[in-house]
Amino acid sequence: MMLTAIGLMSGTSLDGVDIALIETDGRAVRAFGPSGYRPYAESERAVLRQALAEAAALSDRDARPGVLAEAxxxxxxxxxxxxxxxxxxxxxxxENVNIVGFHGQTVLHRPADRLTVQIGDGLALARAIHIPVMHDFRAADVAAGGQGAPLVPVYHRALAQALGRDGPVAVVNIGGVSNITYIDGDTLIACDTGPGNALLDDFMFRSVGEPFDCEGRLAAQGVVDEEFVACGLALPFFAAPPPKSLDRNAFAALVLRNMAPADGAATLTAFTAAAIASIGPLLPNPPLSWIITGGGARNLTVLRMLRARLAPAEVETADSLGWSGDAMEAQAFGFLAVRGLKGLPISYPATTGVPIPMTGGVVARPG
Structure with a gap:
């Protein structure tokens, strides 16, 4: 049975809330509805940045000490x-919406410690909007020994299968962290690939006071520090096979040498592209096409760098296929909410490393 779902996503870039409506039975998408965006005010971002810093000390996923309660x-x-x-x-x-999928805001993700924390009160949200809310999507996977991420691959598979293409397809989401879904027939593999926009966004904020590098314009003017990129790629994470996942701040210890803003932006953009390309040899077969989505799909410099590193494979954006790159993760959490309602798996051994296919999410009802 087809259901109407609203998906909500607030990603690691801390830019705002994406929202989208879809009609789905949890296996295929019958229709895409409208989508929207509610940006965070700078004061809200400041609270969330502080929460990210303080969450590093958490050992109890339900605790909300200090600024975390406010966040x-x-x-x-x-x-x-x-x-x-x-x-x-x-x-x-x-009353025409069956379920809302609420991801919340990740402030800590340490699957090795079986700990993942997404702040956001699902019950309070359900009561505020008077619609059932599916939330806490990652906890069951992590508790069972999975990475808890990425969760969107099952939605990527539904989209990619509708294209009817031959050969492996890779869908790359460049958010704060970058992740990949590899689809080849029934084969579904997924993992985080490394930094997405987070390092670059943080650098832009520190160096020029801007939240991101619009269209990659600053990076296009700079010179890449290839030594920095090589040192970054030498970290053990990049040699590890999928599945694997990262916290937003996993590479925060990498420090750029004192360099001009354009060179720093170019270097961090190149690191993102190189990290994505580095997953290729770890996949069963080279993808014939790479579909780029997320905020990074608007960065023309990272697209140019990816085309250079992934040739002769085709690199295209989700929007060019009629998908909505901006709304995709929000759509995915609507899709996942329906799968959760129906008890269908949202994570698999080859996507998160969980021992068996698992469903996830907790339903909060308004009254």
Whole structure:
């Protein structure tokens, strides 16, 4: 049975809340609905940045000491506002929405310690919007020994299979962290590949006071420090086979030499592209096409660098295929919410390393 789902996603880039509606039975997508975006105010981003720093000391996934309690209220309120505005703007009656998929905001991800923390109060959100909410998608996977990420591959598979292409297809999401889904017939493999936009965004904020490098314009003017890229790629993470996952701050200890902003941007952009390309030899067969989505798909410099590193394979953006790169992760959490409702798997041994295919998520009902 097809259900109407709204998906919500607040990613590691801390830019805002993406929201999208889809109609799905959890296996195929019948229709894409409207999508939207509710940006975080700078004051909200500041609270979330502080929460990320303080969350490093957490050992209890349910604890909300210090600023984390305030950050959870910020996240929940922002998502409630996003849903209310979306329903009003698109004239959607809340009673026509079966489920909302609420990812929350990841502040800590340490699967080796069986610990992952996404702040956001699912029950409070359900009561605010008067719609059932599926939340806490990663916890069951991590508790069972999986990486807890990435979870979007099962949605990528549904999209890629609808293309009807021959040969392996790789879908790369460049968010704060980059991750890949490898699809070849029934074979589904996924993992994080390394840094996405997080290192570059943080560098841009520190060096020029901008939240990101718009279209990769600053990086296009710089010179890449190839030694930095090589040193980064020598870290053990890059030689490890999939599945594997990362925390947003996993590479924060890598320090750029004192260099001009354009050179720093170019270097970090090149590191992202090189990290994505480095997964190729670890896959069963070379992908014939690489489909780029997420915020990084708007960075023309990282696309140029990827085409150079991945040739002769084709590198194209999700938007060029009629998919919505901006809305894809939000759509995915609507899709995952429906799968969770139906008890279908959302993670697999070859995507997160969980021992058996597992469903996930917890339903909060408004009353």
């Amino acid at each position: 959870e209220r910020v996240v929940t309120s922002a998502h409630a506002e996003a849903v209310a505005g979306f329903l009003t703007q698109n004239r959607i009656a809340r």
